[in-house]
Amino acid sequence: MPIDPVPLQWPEQGVTRVPYRVYEDPAIHAREQALLFRGPTWNYLGLDCEIPRPGDYKLNFVGETPVILCRDENGEVHAMVNRCAHRGALVCIDKRGNREQLTCVYHNWSYNLRGDLTSVAFKRGVRGSGGMPADFDNARHGLERLRVASFQGIHFGTFSDATPSIEQYLGPVMSAYLKRAYGRPMKVIGAHSQYLKNNWKLVMxxxxxxxxxxxxxxxxxxxxxxRQTMKGEALLDDTGWHHLVYTKRGTDDIRGTEYEGNKLPNMKSHLKLNDPKILEEWPEFPDGITNMVQTVFPAVTFQQISNCLGVRHIVPRGPHECEWFWTLLGYEDDEPWQTKIRARQANLIGPAGFISLEDGAVTNFVQRGIQGGNPDALAVVEMGGSHTTSGEDRVTEATIRGFWKGYREVMGL
Ligand code: FES
Ligand SMILES: [Fe+2]
Structure with missing residues (x-):
């Protein structure tokens, strides 16, 4: 696909500055679809526990491209673009389900669970007239396929042959932390989505x-x-593309910091909960981490907020909007009381969650704040310096700079 010439000159300060245009410009948005989402990146598709049986499928998106993740009759996992090879209709409409074959409703072209075209309605016409030309070859008209890689039951897809193996892509640190939470059979305990009126990168x-x-x-x-005073780390992999931030509750000392005496305008430590059950938790991981957010570039987040485990996947919807898909998880062998605590803690996150509602609001504040402004204006991303490396300090934006490092590399900006 021909790509427009570079639509932007990145500021000379590098990743400590972000041009606001990247959140608005349709030319940049188009370039992302072509070079980033169809480029050398592994994109989140779904979890093993979402498609456990042969014939199970789940719909997702890579960038804006609709994709089907499915398991064939032999148990192999495949991903194909959800776009009929005939005239481009969506082949699957229901978000998830179980099928022996995938049939487009428009003219009934059918595909097997590997995406091969298996039948064309009226291929030979009716009583010898009409129909496809004799040399029409089904084998040349399957669904467009993605390469699929699985890591700890997490399935990723890529359109590019240049994308390295998933292990190499993630690197040792990110792999280790994914293994920590996803190394056991999981189960889905809930899901929801949230439509956001801002560019997808503001969420990431x-x-x-x-x-x-x-x-x-x-x-x-x-x-x-x-709190910043708790023990924790802000980690990046060697490329800087992926990140992980964690804290350990109960390890802090707020003396001599802005937390002491409520010096932060937002802090209200005099507040009490009428029902403190939302804070109920149990120590789950031997490493003592109670709060963790991990991203895999470009658009997926794996989180642990106390015992609330989940995946958040962001899907662009044009330059100014995006949709956030949340999948809440537990382990297959959880006791009912554990599922109950996980589900209760889920009220901390999501569109109306005690924590996450502010994220959805503030990313929109940015989108509105940059509107119609100076086209050369830049965001400042300089907390903690200009590096994109790991550290124990969490008063840092190194983890954001890592995103822009990866972004610039794949986008050629
Ligand atoms: S568009 Fe799918 S069969 Fe015609
Ligand atoms: Fe937040």
């Missing part, structure tokens, strides 16, 4: 931003779920 910056966590989120700081 937000989830990679440990600086805002205890400031914007009144609940985090006020009820001691996560």
């Amino acid at each position: 910056e937000n989830v990679r931003d440990p600086y805002h966590a205890s400031i914007l989120h009144l609940f985090f700081g006020s009820f001691g779920l996560s």
Whole structure:
């Protein structure tokens, strides 16, 4: 596909500055679809536990491209573009289900679970007239396929032959932390989606931003779920593309910091919950981590907020909007009381969650704030310096700079 010439000159300060145009410009949006989502990146498709049986499928998106993730009759997992080879209609409409074959409703072309075209309605016409030309070859008209790679039951897809193996892509640190949470059979305990009126990258910056966590989120700081003073780390892989931030609840000392005496305007440590059950948790992981957000570039987040485990996947919907898909998880062998605590803690996140509602609001504040402004204006991403490397400090934006490092590399900006 021909790509437009580079639509932007990146500022000379590098990843400590972000041109606001990247959140608005349709030319940049088109370039992302072509070079980033169809480029050398592994994109989140779904979990093993979402398609456990032969014939199970789930719909997802890579960038804006609709994709089918499915398991064939031999148990192999495949991913194909959800676009009929005939005239481009969606082949699957229901978000998930079980099928022996995939049939397009428009003219009934059918595909097997590997995406091969298996039948064309009226292929030979009716009583010898009409129909496809004699040399029409089904084998040349299957669904467009993606390469699929699985890591710890998490399925990723890529359109590019240049994408390295998933292990190489993730690197050792990100792999180790995914294994920590996903190394056991999982089960889905809920799902929801959230439509956001802002560019998708504002969300990915937000989830990679440990600086805002205890400031914007009144609940985090006020009820001691996560503070900068707790032990933790902000980690990036060697490329800087992926990140991980964690904290350990109950390890902090707020003396001599802005938390002491409520110096942060947002903190309200005098607040009390009428029903503190939302804070009920149990120590789940031997490493003592109670709060963790991990991203795999470009658009997926794996989270642990106390015992609330889940995946958040962001899907662009044009330059100014996006949709966020949340999948809430537990382990297959969870006791009912554990599922109950996980589900209750899910009220912390999501569109109306005590923590996450502010994220959805503030990313929109940015979209509205940059509207119609100086086209050369730049965001400042300089907390913690200019590096894109790991550290124990979470008053940092290194994790956001890592996103822009990966972004610039794949986008050629
Ligand atoms: S568009 Fe699918 S069969 Fe015609
Ligand atoms: Fe947040």
